Structures are given as structure tokens and as C-alpha cells.
Amino acid sequence: MGPSNGQSRSRNRAPCENCKVSRRKCNRSKTRCSRCKQRNLDCIPSTTAGWRISGINRDSQRGRQYDICGVESPENVHPIQHSPVIRSTSHGPSDWPNFTETLATTNELVDYGPPETTQIDPLSINNLWFQPSIPASVADFTWPVAGVDAIERFAPVIGDPLIDPRFPVFQSAVSYLWSGFIERIAPGISLDVSQTRNFIQKLLAVEGANNPPLVSAVVFFSQSVQSNWEAENDPTPANATDMAITASEMEQEVISHIDRFVRDGINYATLEKPQLLDLLSTLVVQCSAYVARGDTVALSVYLESGLNAVGHGFSLGLGTDETFAFIVRWLGYLHTVALLGEVPYTINAPDYLSIAAEQRSNSSDSRVFFRDVDSFLGISQTVGDLLYRLGQLIRSKIHASNTRQSSQHTEHPSTQFSELLIERKCFQTRMQLLLQRLDIFKQNADFTSDLDHYNESLARTLLLLFLVRVEGENMKSPMVRSAVTDVLESSAAVQETAPVAKLMLLPLCVAGIYTRSRVHQAFITRRLEVLKCGYSIVNVKQVLNVLRERWSAPESGDEPNTQLSVCCLF
Numbered sequence: 005m006g007p008s009n010g011q012s013r014s015r016n017r018a019p020c021e022n023c024k025v026s027r028r029k030c031n032r033s034k035t036r037c038s039r040c041k042q043r044n045l046d047c048i049p050s051t052t053a054g055w056r057i058s059g060i061n062r063d064s065q066r067g068r069q070y071d072i073c074g075v076e077s078p079e080n081v082h083p084i085q086h087s088p089v090i091r092s093t094s095h096g097p098s099d100w101p102n103f104t105e106t107l108a109t110t111n112e113l114v115d116y117g118p119p120e121t122t123q124i125d126p127l128s129i130n131n132l133w134f135q136p137s138i139p140a141s142v143a144d145f146t147w148p149v150a151g152v153d154a155i156e157r158f159a160p161v162i163g164d165p166l167i168d169p170r171f172p173v174f175q176s177a178v179s180y181l182w183s184g185f186i187e188r189i190a191p192g193i194s195l196d197v198s199q200t201r202n203f204i205q206k207l208l209a210v211e212g213a214n215n216p217p218l219v220s221a222v223v224f225f226s227q228s229v230q231s232n233w234e235a236e237n238d239p240t241p242a243n244a245t246d247m248a249i250t251a252s253e254m255e256q257e258v259i260s261h262i263d264r265f266v267r268d269g270i271n272y273a274t275l276e277k278p279q280l281l282d283l284l285s286t287l288v289v290q291c292s293a294y295v296a297r298g299d300t301v302a303l304s305v306y307l308e309s310g311l312n313a314v315g316h317g318f319s320l321g322l323g324t325d326e327t328f329a330f331i332v333r334w335l336g337y338l339h340t341v342a343l344l345g346e347v348p349y350t351i352n353a354p355d356y357l358s359i360a361a362e363q364r365s366n367s368s369d370s371r372v373f374f375r376d377v378d379s380f381l382g383i384s385q386t387v388g389d390l391l392y393r394l395g396q397l398i399r400s401k402i403h404a405s406n407t408r409q410s411s412q413h414t415e416h417p418s419t420q421f422s423e424l425l426i427e428r429k430c431f432q433t434r435m436q437l438l439l440q441r442l443d444i445f446k447q448n449a450d451f452t453s454d455l456d457h458y459n460e461s462l463a464r465t466l467l468l469l470f471l472v473r474v475e476g477e478n479m480k481s482p483m484v485r486s487a488v489t490d491v492l493e494s495s496a497a498v499q500e501t502a503p504v505a506k507l508m509l510l511p512l513c514v515a516g517i518y519t520r521s522r523v524h525q526a527f528i529t530r531r532l533e534v535l536k537c538g539y540s541i542v543n544v545k546q547v548l549n550v551l552r553e554r555w556s557a558p559e560s561g562d563e564p565n566t567q568l569s570v571c572c573l574f
Contacts, residue, residue, distance in 0.1 A: 020047045177250035178223055185226040192538050195382055195503050203380060207285060207327060215282045217261040220254040221289040227251035228296035232545065233538040258290055262306065277325075280317055284310060284331045291338060296541050298571040300347055307342070310335045311353040323360070330380065332360035337381055340388065341510065341574050343395025344469065346567035355392040361385045371452045373445050374459045382507045384459045386438060390466050393431045398473050400424050428474060435466055451497070454504035461494035461511040472518055479518050491515040492524055500531055506539035509547070510573045516551045517568060525555055547572045 022040055023030035030037050036047025190204045208222050227247050265283055287310035294303040314332050322328040336356030342349045362378060374384040404424055442460060451457055468487040471477040477484050492515050495508050516528045536544045550572060
């Protein structure tokens with residue numbers, strides 16, 4: 005038996021905006037549908053079904069006009085045309101978000117309108133997405149169904165109108181995370197804090213305008229880093245859960261893109277130079293985000309992919325390209341530091357940090373000892389070369405030890421042992437020569453550059469690691485204690501508020517692992533507490549937890565529960 009005429013007239017069968025966007029069946033009646041009622045959302049009729057809502061009383065809740073935050077608007081304000089950026093698809097790999105459409109939508113809280121002047125600032129979030137050279141394929145993006153479902157699931161809990169699936173929920177979060185990268189992260193992790201247009205910003209902001217995967221990686225990287233910081237009076241305008249959801253969506257989009265090149269077996273030889281540069285830029289940012297998150301497993305996967313792509317880049321003739329060289333040094337330093345960690349690491353790659361070193365002297369001042377310092381990493385080419393050699397030596401020793409334990413029938417054990425001895429002697433000679441030159445220089449003059457103090461602390465750290473992990477010296481031995489003191493004295497020579505102090509993570513961590521002195525531990529803790537406020541990619545809070553666990557553990561030969569990795573030392 006069908007419904008009566010009265011029942012038929014009391015039900016408006018036009019779906020509400022929420023159900024329409026989510027492609028769900030809507031049972032909206034005079035007030036709101038059960039789905040909106042359950043989530044405590046405003047049940048607004050679809051704007052495309054005007055013939056069904058023309059008879060609704062304008063004084064009723066459904067007849068009012070709402071702005072993007074759900075606030076009632078005056079009569080003379082035109083209704084907002086909701087952006088269709090959140091759509092769903094069930095076939096084929098997801099493309100990239102139409103950032104031009106997403107960020108051009110006006111929001112009451114943040115204005116993303118185009119600039120009033122014709123002078124375009126490439127680092128401004130207002131202008132980045134309006135580049136005319138963005139490929140047309142970028143505009144065909146459709147959000148995955150899982151993303152919409154996740155937003156709907158969190159919306160009632162957060163109670164934030166920007167999470168409402170009717171609106172471009174990623175708009176506020178993306179803009180905040182992007183501006184956080186430009187205004188805080190890029191200058192925060194760079195040596196020159198006063199430089200607003202450093203090479204990181206040039207690479208990731210200006211040149212990333214035509215690379216949507218890189219944009220997504222930067223947003224993911226920004227949220228990963230800023231969530232580790234404990235800056236006072238952090239002006240966060242949006243909900244932290246909103247940020248986390250957005251970062252997770254961006255991460256998955258980047259992974260989907262990279263997998264097309266890596267796991268789908270696409271040959272790097274088929275890539276053109278611009279394509280390879282775009283892929284490398286995305287990979288290095290993604291790897292840095294995993295460093296911030298402490299995810300060594302994901303880091304190893306994409307770091308290996310990046311190092312493999314670097315080898316093909318050199319064969320394409322990209323070695324002289326400034327952007328390519330910068331990315332190679334960044335990936336090379338990640339690889340070098342990973343070799344020094346305590347976590348098992350099996351990636352084999354050349355010393356790309358030294359291969360792609362800047363071919364210029366940073367200083368002609370005779371009072372400066374290290375004149376071949378990288379402008380971004382702050383590390384001398386000489387010290388970087390020794391770091392890589394020590395990492396290889398440590399891995400070779402571990403491999404030789406494992407080989408002897410796993411097989412008693414090695415064909416040429418003496419040959420392997422001889423190669424290890426030669427490698428050890430080569431490193432030891434180079435390190436001793438550098439330390440002797442340092443001592444002679446300091447007898448005649450004091451260091452005038454903080455970068456000299458930093459590279460000296462790295463050189464002293466090399467000696468400390470060599471004594472403990474290659475020579476097998478005990479932590480209580482006088483040589484180890486003296487090496488720890490030398491490392492911390494070099495670190496203390498740099499003021500904790502100086503830009504170079506943010507680079508001291510590796511020396512501080514290594515010295516902290518091999519000291520039992522409460523004075524040393526107090527100094528290390530104080531320095532790391534400063535870095536928690538926003539000067540490091542690494543999660544410094546986690547680093548402090550690792551060190552404190554080591555310090556509180558009994559002095560025994562047992563293996564520690566926590567190990568230092570590149571996610572603590574970078």
C-alpha cells in the first residue's frame with residue numbers, strides 16, 4: 005500500500021548536500037535526514053535540486069543560506085557554490101589534487117584569493133597554484149573514497165566545520181602546513197635563518213609548482229616535522245586531527261605516485277631529465293618526512309629508490325645541474341648517517357655526498373680551517389668523506405663477523421680479513437692526519453667560525469666511533485672518556501642559540517650514548533631541549549627518550565633495548 009498524499013507532500017526527496025557528496029541514500033524529511041542527525045550536521049538540500057526545494061519556506065532552517073562555516077548569512081549575500089574538490093572514484097589509480105581549484109576557494113578564516121598586484125611572489129601560498137604551466141592532467145583529480153569516509157568518520161568527533169565533507173576540508177590544513185614549511189621549517193633547518201629564499205624554498209616551493217606529487221610530499225613533510233616541535237605560542241589555527249588526516253592522505257598519494265616508477269618495474273632509462281628531477285625531489289622530501297616520523301622501514305625503501313635513481317641521473321648528464329647536485333648531497337648524507345647507526349642497514353651506494361660536493365671554496369679567510377663546507381648541510385667535504393669511510397668500515401666489520409658465525413666453510417676468509425685490515429688502516433691514517441692538522445692550527449689561532457667548531461666536533465665523533473665500534477674499546481677506557489670530552493667541548497664552543505647549533509645532533513647523540521658522566525648528560529639534555537622548539541627535522545623528544553633509557557640502564561654488556569638510527573642522528 006503506497007503512502008498517502010499527506011505523507012508524500014511531507015517528504016522532500018532531493019538528497020541533502022552531505023549524502024550527495026558521499027553518494028549515500030538520503031531519507032531527509034522536513035528537518036534533516038537520519039545520517040545528518042546522527043552526525044549532528046546541518047542538513048541542507050542539494051543546490052542542484054532547486055525545483056524540489058522551491059516551495060520550502062525561506063524562514064525554515066533548510067531555506068536559509070549558509071556560509072562555508074555554517075553561519076547564517078544576510079539576505080543580500082549570494083549562496084556559496086560549494087567546491088567539488090571531494091569526489092570519489094572506484095577505478096584506476098588516483099591522480100593528483102587540483103590545487104588551483106582547491107586553494108582558490110574563498111574561506112572565511114583564511115583568504116586564498118589571487119593577489120591584488122601583478123607582482124607574483126613564487127613563495128606565497130596565494131600564488132603558487134596559479135602558475136599557467138601546470139599540466140592539464142592535474143585538474144582531473146578525484147579524491148579516493150577512503151579519504152571521504154575517513155573525514156566523515158572524524159567529523160562528528162572534531163566538531164570542526166572545516167571537516168564537514170560538503171566543503172574542501174583539505175583547504176585550510178594544506179594551506180597551514182604549506183605556509184608552516186615556508187615560514188618555519190625552511191628557515192628553521194637552514195644555516196642562514198635570515199635568508200627567506202634559501203635553496204630549500206627555491207627547490208621545493210618555486211620549482212615544485214609544476215610538480216603536484218612534490219607538493220603533497222612537502223605537506224606530509226611539514227606535518228611530520230611540526231608535530232615534533234614544542235614551540236611556545238604556536239599559532240595553530242586548525243585542528244591537529246585535521247592536519248593528521250590531511251598528511252596521511254598526502255602520504256598515500258605520494259606513495260601511489262612513486263610506486264608507479266619503483267614497484268611497477270618502470271625503467272629509469274625511460275624517464276626524461278625533468279621527470280627524473282621531479283621524482284628525486286619527491287623522494288628526498290618523502291625520506292626526510294620518514295626521518296621526522298622515525299619510520300626506518302619506510303625510509304630504507306624510498307632511500308634505496310632515490311639512490312638508484314641518482315645513479316641513472318648521472319648517466320643522463322645531470323651531474324652539473326645545481327638542483328640535481330643538491331638533491332644528491334641530501335640523499336647522500338642520509339645514506340652516510342644511516343651507515344653510522346646501530347640499526348641494521350644493508351643499502352649499498354657510492355659516496356654521493358662527496359661525489360656531488362660543491363666545487364668551490366666557501367671562504368678565503370686564513371683563520372678558517374674548514375673551507376670546503378656545504379652551504380646546506382654545513383659539513384666539510386673532508387669530514388663527509390671520513391664519515392662515509394667509517395660507515396663502510398663499520399658495516400664491513402659487521403658483515404665479516406656475521407659471515408664467520410654463519411658459515412665455517414668460507415672459501416677465502418683470509419682475503420676478506422685482509423681487505424678489512426686495509427680499509428681500517430686507510431681510515432685510521434686519514435683520521436689521524438686530520439686531527440693532527442686541527443691540533444696544529446688551534447695552537448696558533450682560535451677558531452673564529454662556528455662551522456669550524458661543528459666540523460671539529462664531527463671529527464672528534466669519528467674518533468669516538470672508531471674506538472668503540474671498530475677497535476672495541478670499553479666505555480670506561482680513558483681514550484673513550486677523553487674522546488667524549490673532546491666532542492662535547494667542541495659542541496659547547498657554539499652558542500646554543502647560534503644557527504650552527506641545530507646541526508650538533510649527531511655529535512651530541514654519539515657522545516651521549518658513550519658517557520656516564522652526569523655533567524655530560526646534563527649538558528647534552530640542555531642542548532637537545534633547545535632543539536625541541538623547532539630547529540631539527542628529527543624527533544628530538546624521541547632522541548632524548550633513547551638517551552635517558554641508556555643512562556638509566558645498568559652498566560652491563562647487554563644489548564640496549566633502543567638503538568640509534570638515522571632517525572636520531574640526521
